[in-house]
Amino acid sequence: MTTLSNKTHSVPMPSKSLITKLNMGTGIVFGILCSQAMYWLAKGWFDPEVPMEENRILTLAMFAWCIGFLIGIGAFIGPFRWLIGKDLTSEEQLYMAGEGQGISRYFKYCTDHKVVGIQYLIGVMVMLGAGGTMAMMIRTNLIQPGSRLVTPEIYNSLVGLHGITMIIALIVVSTGPFGNFILPIMIGARDMAFPRLNALSWWMLFTAIVTLCSAWFYGGIPTGWTAYAPLSVQAGPGMNAFIVAIIIFAISSAIAGANITTTVVAMRAKGMNLTRIPIFVIGATISVALAIPAFPTFMASQIMAAFDRTIGTGYYDANVGGSGWLYAHLFWIMGHPEVYVILIPGVAILMEIAPVFVRKPLFSINAAILGFAGIAGLSILVWAHHMYASGWSPSLNGPFMVTTEMISIPTGLIFLVLLGTLWRGTPWLKLPMLSVYAFIWNFMIGGITGIYLSDVPADDYLHGSMFVTAHFHYTLMGAALTGAIAGLAFWFPKMTGRMLHERAGYISFWMVQIGFNIIFLGMFAAGSQGQPRRVADYAQTFAVSDLISTIGAYLTGAGMLVLLWAVIHSWRNGKIAPTNPWGSKTLEWTVPYPIPLENFHETPVVTSDAYGYGRSN
């Protein structure tokens, strides 16, 4: 909750305060100044001609950019005041909450959770756009054998940057926009538990993304998003950008995770006991809670990679006793839970949507919670199934196969909950509801192909092939991103006050879903034929499968552009939305638009769960 106790009235301008003068522009300027200063300073100490010393210079300059930006946007004014025994005045705090500042508050260090939610939404859309463009370039390069849209060097960078951009975007795609904007209102809170940390998590993510983009100017990242060592240690200066971006992102996601969990634990409205919490809130909380232990290992792996690259330690260098397997373990101890960090909130959104459009209670919410918790619990015990073929310990392949295949049981519960909700209903197939069906189809394929990959003899053949690429796109894009887009269609009226353009939404939905299935069914075929993943060129055998995938990619890309048009058009000129267009029973639909600063004029009291639909026979 903001530290303001009572809602106000007119907006006082703390005219003498530094806070009023800082925004994204001052952040960028100060960030660039800091990084340049650090660059010149470090260049005095180290020789940029020596690769290891160049890595030092760039890594320091990139960290300086991140810290400089945060200072320049005013992130540390509060903590600095505490150091000198003061705090922000109430006028300053109100100013930071951004009330009455119109569009400009979206470019400031704003503590209002709704502003942070919109910032995340725009940020995610930009990342998906960039990642999607890279995907189009990858598919165009693979349109036929021997085609050379880009050089192998640029191709490898495209693969890596497409991967990591999309992974970061998908990690925040649901819990960022909806976890910040919708979740606090859904539980009847006035804001997040730590509004300043909320702003900090978003702006840190922003600095990480900018840092990641800078990789293009330093030769890209030739390692794929997994950044396996020792390839990453050998890689050029662009790799520093990856390392710094991941370290900053890990801190940002830890802050966001702590914030969301605390908010849900401590700030629910009166009467919202554990059995009355909406399923999206539960899903988002389990997801970010799973991220809290997972991401630090990713951060540690990158810190060690940075040491190997900048000061010559040998964590991953087999010549001096290190091991690439160490990196693979650290990476996948994060990497597998991370898949579910992405998936669970997307599924939870669909579980939130289904009862509203079928007008039936969510079927067996306990099974849903058990499913999420089971998946989250097991997901930390399965990481080495990514390493069956690495040879690190063949005798442990069996145990990891057992834990991995056990995940199919809680995953089955997710299907049960959705099917049980649909069962005997007459669904209202609005845009959000269509995604529930798309999810069932896509995740069924993603799930079953996952069972093949979890099996060692089949994985011996399929590992490292296009089959794997197709499998995880079915789960991450077909399931998690579909859920997030459903969330956008569902909550768009509450977030923007306008209805999403319906016809464009339908057109986009079918183009994206059909195109998506064409891409990745084609890719399953290519992988089964024996095409390795991440190849810039391939043999004639795979030509038909790859051509089909590329055609599907263009259809998907065009569908995403239609969605982008729909979002921009509707945001500006869409039909004005009623307070509760879908007739939903969760709390966020009770507040008017524009939503007041602290959401509720009167704190709500919850007397039942949010799924009380249905007649008695």
Added chain:
Amino acid sequence: MNTSDSLTPSLGDRTRKFIKRHDVRMSFLYSSVITLVFVILGIWFYPKFMPRVMSEQMQNGKEVIVYFTVFSAPIAGSVIGIALYTFLNRHKGDTPPPDGPAIKTNTPVVLVWTIVSSLFCLLAIVWGLVEMNVSTYAATINEPKAVVVEVTGSQWVWNFKYPDYGVETQQLNLPIDRPVVFKITSVDVNHSFWPVQLGVKVDANRHAITTARTTPNALGVIDIKCAELCGLYHAYMESEGEIMTGANFNTWVKSLGGHVA
């Protein structure tokens, strides 16, 4: 009317509310058709995409995929079938539909679902473990008779050394029906050794030796690829090899200046 609902209804009432004969019949029909389609795709269509089977290991991998598809077809079929049935039953119009039956949960259904999916999971686990151990065991007891090939990955070529024959080459030729043990390493970054038609794959790591075992059982050309992104020319780190008769293999070894035991 709602008051009667708030009283605890009997199990029979709840079951009757959950199961309406027409819904079950139609869902079953859709599910059966979709299951059949998946089974046909799994048995007949999908294997066409897999390359030629040239070893027992490849046969195992392929069988696992085909059998798993057949086993999972009824589950996928019923999920998609039920979803499709409700999809076709959709509410038309611009206002929300009337409320459906207030089914909050149904314990027998949840239990049956969980038990069935657990049994499927158990089947997959047992099947996988047995297949894996049979393969490994067969390869291990055959090891004394095996041809040893030391495989070295480097950016971006595969190098093959036959220590028993005193031959070193970039072409992987092997005699048919004799077990092979690949001892794999790398001189730089990670690679992944993938003789496609032999159905095995193991990473090549610097200063570590990993092992893969297989027994080629068909004559013909094999493709060797790298399945781990290893830098600039990863896509081109591939070569061809051949499974040949024992006599031809010996001739080939001699042509490279090696000795036949």
